[in-house]
Amino acid sequence: LDSSAALPTAIMCAEADWRRCHRRMIADALVAAGARVIHLLATGDEEHVLPPYARVEEGRPIYDGGQATLD
Structure with missing residues (x-):
């Protein structure tokens, strides 16, 4: 997270839709x-944006x- 503040950072995988892969949880x-x-x-x-069933507690x-x- 610290290095992404200075430089654009990308996460990619084979799934086209981020809603159907691990990128959803990483993005959350x-x-x-x-x-x-x-x-x-x-x-x-x-x-x-976080889904309606999620909330943030202590940055998680x-x-x-x-x-x-x-x-």
Whole structure:
């Protein structure tokens, strides 16, 4: 994350759609840590936002859909 602040950084894989691969979770983690993530698509650029079932806690994405804990 530190090096990406100074230079543009890209993550690529064989899956065309970022929503159907590990890049979704990587993008969520980067956004939760305060980074700006832009998906480069054939149809244009798309800024990443966390899905509605995720929240950020201590700079990390939590996927509990807002469900209460059993504490």
